[in-house]
Amino acid sequence: MPIISAFEKELAIFSDRLKLSENIVIIHHYNPDGDAIGASLGLYNVLKQTGKTVRVISPTFFPDNLKWLPGAKEMKVLGKKTQNDATVLDGADMIICVDMNAKKRVGAIQPQFEKSTAYKALFDHHPFVEDFTDVRISDTSYSSACELIFELIENTYLNQYFNTDVVTCLYTGILTDTGSFEYSSSNPNVFRVVGKIMEYKIDKNKIYNRLFNAWSEDRIRFMGFVTCNRMVVMPEYKTAYIYITAEDRKRFREKFGDTENFVNIPMQISGIVFTAIFIERDNFIKASFRSKGTFDVNMFSAKHFNGGGHVNASGGETYISLNEACKKFEELVKGEYSETLMNYKY
Ligand SMILES: [Mn+2]
Structure with missing residues (x-):
């Protein structure tokens, strides 16, 4: 129907x-x-x-x-x-x-x-x-x-x-x-x-x-670099995130859409249920969040990163520095959301 x-x-x-x-x-x-x-x-x-x-x-x-x-x-x-x-x-x-x-x-x-x-x-x-x-x-x-x-x-x-x-x-x-x-x-x-x-x-x-299957060579190398060098895994909280500096974007000649789906890379790790990405843009930090199951990243983003979207996929932005954004995220995961994430069954 x-x-x-x-x-x-x-x-x-x-x-x-x-x-x-x-x-x-x-x-x-x-x-x-x-x-x-x-x-x-x-x-x-x-x-x-x-x-x-x-x-x-x-x-x-x-x-x-x-x-x-x-x-x-x-x-x-x-x-x-x-x-x-x-x-x-x-x-x-x-x-x-x-x-x-x-x-x-x-x-x-x-x-x-x-x-x-x-x-x-x-x-x-x-x-x-x-x-x-x-x-x-x-x-x-x-x-x-x-x-x-x-x-x-x-x-x-x-x-x-x-x-x-x-x-x-x-x-x-x-x-x-x-x-x-x-x-x-x-x-x-x-x-x-x-x-x-x-x-x-x-x-x-x-x-x-x-x-x-339509990416540039630059983008595929960018993805490999980010996976190797810019991914932080917090296994006890079933969480992982990626951060990208403005310099990284320049180095790999980033074009519009190149960082799309990078937030899903850590989700491929067994046991990870919550992922984020923070990207240093010209005058703000662009954030994206993904989750598996009932962990609501729409609410998470609305509450902490001026954004929203869906339960399992949302976007956001913040005007603090990239370092501060990563720190804020880690503190939320280890603090306010630690019990939820540590006990999360999926
Ligand atoms: Mn849509």
């Missing part, structure tokens, strides 16, 4: 409103991942068949391994110079937000977003979703925004527009947000949706290779 069936009323409201809209903007969170881009482009490839004007606006750059996706080249990607463009949302009578739970996630164009009188709709799967749109379909039982967008299309008049391009985009987001079905995919619905997607004869091995 589709999860979206619980949103019958919202779906009807959205669908009616969509039919009246002529100029649609699809937008996702800044620093978009495979799910944000996949959901936006999946929907884009559907809506462009309806004869409406439709644009995807990416608040910031997106990873290279997603550039081959159908429609990616037509996306308007805002850079440092264009992200303050006051006209970027002009003319839109509907703005569809995907894969984001708060309006601040649109980044630098938040003022234009708030000012726009366009009808706003949200399709999301994050916890703690804010009320900032006219209609909202959001449920954390979805693995990904892409799974949700599949059901949105499936359960409205849009279902006549399914094609290989559409499902290729949606499969990409499901694959990236579940870590290739490692997490966030316990709900049988995700496999129902993937089953439907496979009917379009997508080349799933090719998609996998384009997404995950």
Whole structure:
């Protein structure tokens, strides 16, 4: 049974409103991942068949391994110079937000977003979703925004527009947000949706290779360096973390997205249930957290590192030094969370 069936009323409201809209903007969170881009482009490839004007606006750059996706080249990607463009949302009578739970996630164009009188709709799967749109379909039982967008299309008049391009985009987001079905995919619905997607004869091995076996030599060497030299393991607390200095990033000619998934490296050690990464960026420390089981890294990040996300995967940031961030993390693990972690059964 589709999860979206619980949103019958919202779906009807959205669908009616969509039919009246002529100029649609699809937008996702800044620093978009495979799910944000996949959901936006999946929907884009559907809506462009309806004869409406439709644009995807990416608040910031997106990873290279997603550039081959159908429609990616037509996306308007805002850079440092264009992200303050006051006209970027002009003319839109509907703005569809995907894969984001708060309006601040649109980044630098938040003022234009708030000012726009366009009808706003949200399709999301994050916890703690804010009320900032006219209609909202959001449920954390979805693995990904892409799974949700599949059901949105499936359960409205849009279902006549399914094609290989559409499902290729949606499969990409499901694959990236579940870590290739490692997490966030316990709900049988995700496999129902993937089953439907496979009917379009997508080349799933090719998609996998384009997404995950597409790194530069620099990045692979960077990963090896970090694993050897920047990983701290605290076995008694079943915890491990990685830190990366600005100099490390320079040495390995880091490109956008290169450190993605580094936080998962220590998770491959037997017995480790909680991992973190701290990366020295230009004027802040970027943090990410991962866990196995019920240890809630969304709460952990919200409480200590100004972030959030999901139970098993979250991000955050802090304005203390890299050293201080590592120290703070170790102190939390050895202090406030020591009992929980030491006695953690997984
Ligand atoms: Mn997502």
